[in-house]
Each structure stands twice: as structure tokens, then as C-alpha cells.
Amino acid sequence: MALLGCGVVGTEVVRLLRDQADDLAARVGAPLELAGIAVRRPDRVRQGVDPALLTTDAHALVTRDDVDIVIEVIGGIEPARSLLLEAMKSGKSVITANKALLAEDGATLFAAAREYGADLYYEASVAGAIPLLRPLRESLVGDHVHRVLGIVNGTTNYILDQMDTHGAGFNEALQEAQALGYAEADPTADVEGFDAAAKAAILAQLAFHTPVSAADVHREGITEVTSADVAGAKAMDSVVKLLAICERIPSPDGRNGRGVSVRVYPAMIPRSHPLASVREAYNAVFVEAESAGSLMFYGAGAGGAPTASAVLGDLVAVARNLVGGASGPVEVTYASLPVLPMGETVTRYYIQLDVADQAGVLATVAEEFARHGVSIQAVRQVGFGDDAQLVVVTHRAPDAALSATVRGLRGLDIVREVSSVMRVEADE
Numbered sequence: 001m002a003l004l005g006c007g008v009v010g011t012e013v014v015r016l017l018r019d020q021a022d023d024l025a026a027r028v029g030a031p032l033e034l035a036g037i038a039v040r041r042p043d044r045v046r047q048g049v050d051p052a053l054l055t056t057d058a059h060a061l062v063t064r065d066d067v068d069i070v071i072e073v074i075g076g077i078e079p080a081r082s083l084l085l086e087a088m089k090s091g092k093s094v095i096t097a098n099k100a101l102l103a104e105d106g107a108t109l110f111a112a113a114r115e116y117g118a119d120l121y122y123e124a125s126v127a128g129a130i131p132l133l134r135p136l137r138e139s140l141v142g143d144h145v146h147r148v149l150g151i152v153n154g155t156t157n158y159i160l161d162q163m164d165t166h167g168a169g170f171n172e173a174l175q176e177a178q179a180l181g182y183a184e185a186d187p188t189a190d191v192e193g194f195d196a197a198a199k200a201a202i203l204a205q206l207a208f209h210t211p212v213s214a215a216d217v218h219r220e221g222i223t224e225v226t227s228a229d230v231a232g233a234k235a236m237d238s239v240v241k242l243l244a245i246c247e248r249i250p251s252p253d254g255r256n257g258r259g260v261s262v263r264v265y266p267a268m269i270p271r272s273h274p275l276a277s278v279r280e281a282y283n284a285v286f287v288e289a290e291s292a293g294s295l296m297f298y299g300a301g302a303g304g305a306p307t308a309s310a311v312l313g314d315l316v317a318v319a320r321n322l323v324g325g326a327s328g329p330v331e332v333t334y335a336s337l338p339v340l341p342m343g344e345t346v347t348r349y350y351i352q353l354d355v356a357d358q359a360g361v362l363a364t365v366a367e368e369f370a371r372h373g374v375s376i377q378a379v380r381q382v383g384f385g386d387d388a389q390l391v392v393v394t395h396r397a398p399d400a401a402l403s404a405t406v407r408g409l410r411g412l413d414i415v416r417e418v419s420s421v422m423r424v425e426a427d428e
């Protein structure tokens, strides 16, 4: 087999291949031999990596006759995509941890896998070590999934957790997450929600048998989350988490639904909800299916060794397929449900307003909500005089109506500032 990339994940893959060689061979029924490792800088000293295996010519490596499985842990779109396509065209099975590529152009990879009869496995791409894609691709493929909801980015969960529990600053917490090997090469992918959006696209596609790419996903990251948001959540006995939500939106008459909603944003969830206790870089995902009910998947979502565990699981699976003359599951997107715009998605908002503490303020604010057909669930005033703040939590309403309400509030004379706006999830 060939390994492409020897960074945080690749180094751990090499270590596990070496340390568990005998067990892996026994489980597969044949030895797993590493024929070469494609790297960018072959002169760099890599502990425990045989320098003789290193090459900078990844293209030559993926088509070599003594390679029948290619593991891609380079990341990014190119050259990862070309290398995987070349490998499949040459009859190799492929394994990748590359969610960015799968979400941007998974259709091309899946088409190549079908055309060349190649296995394409990618368990590590979503929620690191947690077995989640195999359950969706295989165990739950006979069920009807309604919703997939959870925390799928370790870096942002680490940052939000540090802000919540230690009052840590954003940048300091991000640097720690980078040092621990959780962050993407460009951490913007994590903090702006691109990584979680890519994972949401992969999950939605598998759950709903519908083509979903990264561009279809409504995405908001955590860079706009302020200490006021975190404090506001605390006051509500809630916590802020970056959530990925993939939902089948029911239609009155069709079992298949009107479409799907796929979205990523920071949201307030009650501290009593199981997702609130997901700390540090851990991930947790709920899958709600018609017959299975609610299933929860929890574990290490990032880091070299946990991610390598998922890669090795895929490796044993494809190697067993090769030994037994079998092949893995193919992706089917027969349902072709539309991905609905965010404005049509029904959510709830928490809104904090700095207001003038005077007669009639509450009525004016309430009128703005009513004008957009948004019903208020709870309202309370915090402070008085110049420090007066109103905290409003809405009932469920279309996101378009909720955001129009916020725009309207910003235009009111008696509202000095809309100091916090956050969606509320998982509390009904």
C-alpha cells in the first residue's frame, strides 16, 4: 500500500502499521506492506519512519504495480483529487480523511469508484475516530433517517469549551488546539465553520441519499461569538456549541419530505442536554431514524492517533475485500431531495438588546416581533437605567422572519444595540 502525506495523521498511521503489523496481518489474512510514503520534504527527520520509503513523486507512487491500496492524508483539493482519481483508475482501493475534497467534489470521486469498481472508504473524514459513516453507509441503510445533529469539529469545540469553563480568550485557545494537532492546516477552515460544513454535507448525503456539497450548506463559524454571547448562555443555564444539523423537512403528504436542511452555526443549548457535556476536542452526533430511534455517537473527533484509528479500520476493511474478492458499499443519491434555503428553516432565537429604560419600550419591542409573525416565548429585563437590557427568547419561526425581526429591532430608536443574537437548539 501507499501513504500520501506524513503529517499529524500520516505519522500515526505509520506508527500503527508498524506496531500492530502482526495483528493487522492476522485480521486481514495477508500482510500489509507499506511500499512508499509521498511527502513534500523528504529531508525532514520523521521519528519511526524509514527514510527509504519516502518519495516526492506521489503520482508515480499511486500507479505502482506493488501498490493496491492508497491512503490519502494530504488534505486540500489538489493534488489530492488527481492522486485519488489516478489511483482508482489504476485499479487501486482508496482511503481518505479529506472531508474538504469529499464535500467539494465527492461526486467525481464516487463516479470514479463506480466506473473503476474501486473501494472508496472515508470514515476518518467525519468525527475522527468515531464510527459514524460506516453505521450510516451500512448499519442504518435500511432505515429512514430524519435528522443528524451534533458537534463535528474538535477545534471549535475546544475553543468554546475553554471560553466557557476558563474564560479563555479565543486566540489563546485556538493556539492550544493547533498545538494539540486538532486544527486544519489553515485553521480558518475550523473557526469559520468550513470544516463542519464539509462534514455536514457528507453526513446529509449519506443520511438522505441525496447529493449535498459544501456549497449547499448554510455556514456560520464561531469568530463572531463574543464573551457576551457566552455569558448570556451561562445566564440561561445554557452553553454555546458549534452544531451541524442535517434535517429532513417533512411535507404534509410525502414520506420522503419536502427537502433537506443542512446547516452549521453556533447555537445555545441547555446545559442539561448531553451535547453540552461534550468537552475539549470531543465530538458527539445524534442520529434520529424512524425505526432505530435516537442513537448517540461520541468520542475523539480530532487528533493524530484517533484519526489514524479510523484510517486503519478502513484499511483492514478494504484489504479484506481484496483478499476475499469482495467490494465495499457504493454511494447512491437516488432521492435527490432539494436542499432548502436557510430562510425556510424553522429555528428559535435568543436576542439580547440594550434598550432605553422607559415606559413603552417593551410594547415597541413586542410589536416588532409581532410584525414579523414571531411569537415570544420568554422575555426578561436585566439591569435598569442606562444598563437596561432585554433578553428575548422566541418560539420557533422561519429563519427569514427571525432575521427580519433582528433587522427591524436594530432600526428602533429605543434599541441602543442588539448585543447578542444566537439560535437556540435542542431544548424542545
Ligand SMILES: NC(=O)C1=CN([C@@H]2O[C@H](COP(=O)(O)OP(=O)(O)OC[C@H]3O[C@@H](n4cnc5c(N)ncnc54)[C@H](O)[C@@H]3O)[C@@H](O)[C@H]2O)C=CC1
Pocket: 004, 005, 006, 007, 008, 009, 010, 038, 039, 040, 041, 058, 072, 073, 074, 075, 076, 079, 097, 098, 099, 100, 124, 125, 126, 128, 181, 182, 183, 184, 185, 301, 302, 303, 304, 307
Ligand atoms: N488532524 C486531525 O485531527 C484530522 C485530520 N483530518 C484530515 O486528514 C488530512 C491530513 O490532516 P493532518 O495530518 O492533520 O494535516 P497535516 O498538515 O499535519 O499533514 C498533511 C501532510 O501532507 C503533506 N503534503 C502536502 N502536500 C503534499 C503533496 N503534494 N505530496 C505529499 N505530501 C504532501 C504536508 O507536508 C503535511 O506533512 C486532512 O484532510 C485533514 O482534514 C481528518 C480528521 C481529523
Ligand SMILES: N[C@@H](CC=O)C(=O)O
Pocket: 125, 126, 127, 128, 152, 153, 154, 155, 156, 182, 183, 184, 190, 195, 301, 302, 303
Ligand atoms: N480540524 C478538524 C480535524 C478533524 O476533522 C477538527 O478540529 O475537528
Ligand code: NA
Pocket: 123, 124, 125, 126, 127, 128, 129, 130, 131, 132, 133, 310
Ligand atoms: Na469517523
